[in-house]
Amino acid sequence: MIDNAGTTIIPIHSGETNLIRVINAALNQPLFFTIANHKLTVVGADASYLKPFTTNILMLGPGQTTDVLITANQPPSRYYIAARAYQSAQNAPFDNTTTTAILQYHNSIKTKPIMPPLPAYNDTNAVTKFSRSFFSQREVEVPTEIDENLFFTIGLGLNNCPKNFRKRRCQGPNGTRFAASMNNVSFTLPNNISILQAHYDRIPGVFTTDFPANPPVKFDYTGAWIMHCHLDVHIGWGLATVLLVEDGVGELQSIEPPPLDLPLC
Secondary structure, eight states: OBOTTSOBEEEEOTTOEEEEEEEOOOSSOOEEEEETTOOEEEEEETTEEEEEEEESOEEEOTTOEEEEEEEOOSOSSEEEEEEEEOOOSTTOOOOOOEEEEEEEETTOOOOOOBOOOOOOTTOHHHHHHHHTTOOOSSOOOOOSSOSOOOOOOEEEEEEOOOTTOOGGGOOSGGGOEEEEEETTBOOOOOSSSOHHHHHHHTOTTSSOOOOOSSOSSOOOSOEEEEEEOSSHHHHHHTOEEEEEEOOOSSGGGSOOOOOTTOOOO
């Protein structure tokens, strides 16, 4: 439902328990989330069950989903559902406004909703407390002997813009352009061919083949898989890499050939 002010209203009946899936679709910013006067029992995140825990505040990263149970055990009234940004990086501009919806009990009087308190935009302690509450429902066996430690360094920087470069791609300080890297290598997509197409047709010069013969992590999904930042703009800066998984033995361990009418880049 939507009220006259354009605010979303979520109806609920006294005594019932509802499962709510909260999704952060804000792209750039982690978000605090709360419902006035109500406890939230977290039971899952990103399609994985968790050991349930109760909290007043959720903290969701960009694109993250969290499944919570809420019981309507308060006096029938109207309660604000509120969310606002957590500043995860210093000196980065962000929208510090609070967005709201209304949890409205059935047959409640239409009064001014109750507003919940939210952590400060830079309350890292609240974020840490929430994230440390995540536990699996059961113990999981993990390797205790590590063959090789992999250390990834992710960096953001500035490059000078070449002459006659498009201005919209030079949005850094003093006319520079942003660049990103993983282990000091900036990822660049091929201009006229896809990586998967190059893999299909064994086209040289598109990517290097110096892969480890015995990788410490087993990958059983053949094909080209991009590992990248969740922000599209950062991919253009170079913050990405591609994992190329070779075919195994037999049809079930091999990628299907491309269709004959597959268009080229």
